Amino acid sequence: MRIVLVGPPGAGKGTQAAFLAKNLSIPHISTGDLFRANISQQTELGKLAKSYMDAGNLVPDEVTIGMAKDRMEKPDAENGFLLDGFPRNVSQAEALDEMLQSESMKLDAVLDLEVPKEEVVKRIAGRRICRRDSSHVFHVTYSQPKKEGVCDVCGGELYQRDDDSQETVRKRLDVYHTQTEPIIDYYKARGLVVTVSAVGTVEDVTTCVMEALKPDEDGK
Template sequence: MTRGRSGNGMRPAERPLDETASAPRFFVMVGGPGAGKGTQAQRLAVALDVPHVSSGDLFRAALESGSPLGSEARRFMDRGALVPDELTVRMVAQRLDDPDARRGAILDGFPRTVPQARALDRLLDRRGAGVEAALYIDVAPDELLRRLSGRWICRGPEQHVYHERSRPPLRAGICDIDGTKLRQRADDRPATIRTRLAEQLPPMYEVVDHYTDSGLLVAVPGEDTVEAVTSSLLGAIGKHGERPAPVPGMRA
């Protein structure tokens, strides 16, 4: 059962998804922090042959490059203000103009709010496309807290993620992939995480409700293994039984 804005159980809308359509295929990942959206987005992108578009990666790249959009974003971030939706939408729109996104994309980290979801609808509509499905990885808040408080991230550009209990590195404190040292983010400590969840889950549940009302929500349980969640997601979007290709630079 799916947790909506109020946390009550709700049945996700059922809709046939066309696995043979030649039109661009756009999917959005929905879930709380620590639900595994980034991991699943990477795996789905390989399986569906569309790019993984992470809003976090877009912001980091824009800030590092000193692009006009990055400079605009920095002005807000330097004074501790939220980056306006309009600027975030422009950054996503710019990425979707790249040739590899003509066939679609897996959007990760965007939309985070209902206004952003509506802005995405307008953005895709101008391209003659739309969101095919919102893929909701349903994980209970207590499990999100457990996952986040044990999370370690490598210092390399790919920021590979490990967990001290469920996904430890082969060598303590060292990334298996690129050999860089692992670090724990300051906001991955329990007290900080509780505050973060209290702030981020309500708007996320509103996004769940929005896509349920639109008939686009596909919910899968997110507390299983990485492989099982991927299989559930592929089954939900019409690729049931197709094993995703391994993602370069990632452990399954």
């Protein structure tokens, strides 16, 4: 299957992408991972992206598109892939269409994970990260540490990242609604969008997603 995953920040896209990629035996292609890999390997696209980022500018669509194209041409993506973070706007969606058409391929589904705005704010603004090890993550409501402000795993100090503040989260949501949400309408016009509520346990959401992606009686 060839799937595009969309949803606001805090929808759990990364978590669901990992489950889906494993269950469907397709690679999870994340734009964040693509940028990090290209920059660390000092590819031409990576150097170009870094030059924009170092200057505090947005990386142009053509650079992101080039990275995604290179990754989708790898052998492990021959039988499908799960795109996470790309396309991010309608022009990138159009570029993806052109790429796939040139290879006589097409998307099977656009998975839209829906979460109410206030739930997103609550999820992200409540996160607390360990200063010693950023993989140790807690939450003031959903996953509280035994001792407030102290990591259960290593005893490090827990803190809130600057970009997890309520004000920043709301700004990120505004950017998502302005830039990325329009691609949902773009794909809806072609009957590709599958909408699933991302409210509930990870397991429940995964079950709903897998059910929604099953072919119907017509094999679609």
